[in-house]
Amino acid sequence: MHLRSENDSFDNVCMCPPSYYGHLCQYQNQRISLTLHVSSVDRHATYAIIIMLVDDDNEQQEINAYDQFVYITKESCSTKFSRYLLFPTRPKDLSKNYSIRIDAFEKNRITYVGSWHFPITFLFLPVNRLAISLILSNRIIQTSSNCLITCNNGTCIKYLNKEKYICRCHSQWTGIQCNIPINRQMCSQDSFYLGLVNNESICVCPLHKFGSQCMFTSAYPTNICQNNGQYIPADVTTPDSSYTCVCPDQFFGINCQYAKVKLDVSLIDMHIPSYIAAYFFTLSNKSDPMQTIILRKLTLFQDTTTFHISVPFHMAIIQSRNKYYLAVLQQSLYTNISTVIRPSQECIPAEQLLNSTVMKMVQYRRIIFFHILCHTHADLMCFIDPAYLCLCTNDHHANCMEFKRDRNFQCSLIKNCANGAQCVQDHPVCPSTRICICPACFFGDECQFYAKALGSTLDEILGYELKRNTILSKQPITVIVSATITMIIFLTGIINCILSIIVFARQTSQKVGCGIYLFTASITSLAIMILFTLKFWLLFLSYQSILEQRGLQNILLLNCRVVEP
Structure with a gap:
């Protein structure tokens, strides 16, 4: 750029990016370069990711540099983020014990998700490069009982990627043991203070606030995100970023303005599996078929489920227990459909139709026998080969497309399920x-509940139906009806029990053993009525995020100690 001097002359000056220095930006700064991939169990969540360069030998756990950005799971699950941190001195001090610490917070309620620790090895290199993959879970981080350090004003937690412990300090405290007070307010009241870098505070802001101290509120038009979509402001740390609407599963679009096509599937005369997979195919004469896969879990006694898809489709195949069924074949693409699946709709495996000699042939030689199958089996709708899915046309010709039959749906990145599920x-x-x-x-949802050998618990019956972070009026009809019946039973039962206690508490009623029995039964019935109602609402509140982590833990503990026994 041209710089005007005091004598009205112009000099050419190079304005260097942080990674370079020198009068021509010809030298590289010593720095740490990170390539970061983030994935989350909750695809509707938004997180704040804070990357810090920490001196592990410093008593105050000094943070020398940091970077912060917003991660939106639904928008950025396949994105690789490139970030860099500069060392505090040039050249860097090789006697220091530097490391990278990454903290994650859920943005809606500033809920702590976890921390990761990565040492910086080969410090003599000019640029230290790290490739990191993080998996964000929605499980509550428990306080560690094996901590070897004393946390005076904080809680001891373990890093998620190694057997190393750290004190997570409360507000207004810092240091390795959270014993160093902070004497001034560094961040807004509804944000979280994480540390200090060069006399600048590191503040984790709520979703609709921004700024170095989270003092500014994001302004946005009313109802810009339609159909109950969640508005996510633009990330001010990322150039050219824009707002994002996180849509419910039934809608899509920039502003969640479009409704997805709905497919209702009912299983008739079939054994109900743990889950079913739906394969949606969009066909075109100009390109290969486009395939979309959606899984749905089937709960206790459930034989009907709903799929929502934003991509127009011509054909839908349902997989249940390694068998494939033709569910939909259509020309009109934007129509809600209700269909049933019966055993007669199964796409027969090719092994049952062709002999072993043909099946051992290579794929391109095996195809010539597919037309014969459609000619010889007049009632054959479809059949499936290890490499192809074929439909029989009205003219008894085989119309085939590539299809991977033995698909692996196993989760590869995270053990998201409990109890060996x-x-x-x-x-x-x-x-x-x-x-x-x-x-x-x-x-x-995570197989975290245990069902007793006899009978069914309320968790087992309603646990699958409850939706997380959803008010009662927007819960499924089964939950609303259960809540209504529970309160009717509670109100009528408590009135009946109190009146019975008043009657049978009289001396005249207890002159015979029957009166004493009815008096005791009335007290027992009152206690059962209260515990049942308490159990229902404790179960409902455990699915809501209106409570802080400590409040949720207290509810679960109350349910375990008082209600469950």
């Missing part, structure tokens, strides 16, 4: 659905 997902990198297939006697 099997985890499946519909996409290896950016899944829209993760499902835990529970072993016997376990249930729940």
Whole structure:
């Protein structure tokens, strides 16, 4: 750029990016270059990711440099972020014990998600490069009981990627043991203070605030995100970024303005599996078929499920227990459909139709026998080969497309399920659905609940129906009806029990053993009525994020100690 001097002359000056220095920007700064990939179990969540260069030998756990950005799971699950941090001195001090610490917070309520620690090795190199993959879970980070350090004004937690512990300090405290007070307000009241760099505070802002101290509020038009979409402001740390609308599963579009096509599938005369997979095909004469896969979990006694898809499709195949069924074949693309699946709609495996000699042939030689199958089997709708899916036309010709029959849905990145449950997902990198297939006697979204040997618990019956972070009026009809019936039973029962206690508490009623029995039964019925109602609302509140982590832990503890016994 041209710089005007005091004598009105112009000099050419190079304005260097942070990675370079020198009068011509010819020298590289010593720095740490990170390539970061982030994935999350909750695809609707938004996170603040804070990357810090820390001196591990410093008593105050000094932060020398940091970078912060916003991660939106639904928009950036396949994105690789490139970030760099500069060392505090030039040249860098080789006697220091530098490391990278990464903290993650859920933005809606500034909920702590976890921390990761990565040492900086080969410090003599001019540029230290790290490739890091983080997996964000929605599980509550528990305080470690094996901590070897004393946290005076904080909680001891373990890094998620190694057996190393750290004190996570409360507000207004810092240091390795959280014993150094901070005497001034560094961030806004509704944000979280994380540390200090060069007398500048590191503040984790709520979703609709920004600024170095989270003092500014994002302004946006009313109802810019339609159909209950969540508005995410533009990330001020990222150039050319724009706002984002995180849409409910039933809608899509920049502003969630479009409704997805709905497909209702009912299983008739079939054994109900743990989950089913739907393959949606969009066909074109100009390109190969486009395929979309969606998984759905089936709960106890459930034989109907709904798929929502934003891509127009001509054909839908349902997979259940390694069998494939033709569900939809249509020309009009934007129509909601309700269909049933019966055993007669199965796409027969080619092994049952062709002899072993043909099946051992290479793929391109095997195809010539497919037309024969459609000619010789007049009632054959479709059949499936290890490499192809074929439909029989009205003229009894085979219309085939490439299809991977033995597909692996196993979760590859994270053990998202508890108690040895099997985890499946519909996409290896950016899944829209993760499902835990529970072993016997376990249930729940993550198979985290244990069912007793006899009978069914309220968690088992309603746990699958409850939606997380959703008010009662927007819950499924089964939950609303259950809440209504519970309150009716509670109100009528408590009135009846109180009146019974008043009657049978009289001396005249207790002159015979029957009166004493009825008096005791009335007290027992009152206690059962209260515990049942308490159990229902504790279960409902455990699915809501209106509570802080400590409040949720207290509810679960109350349910375990008081209600469950």
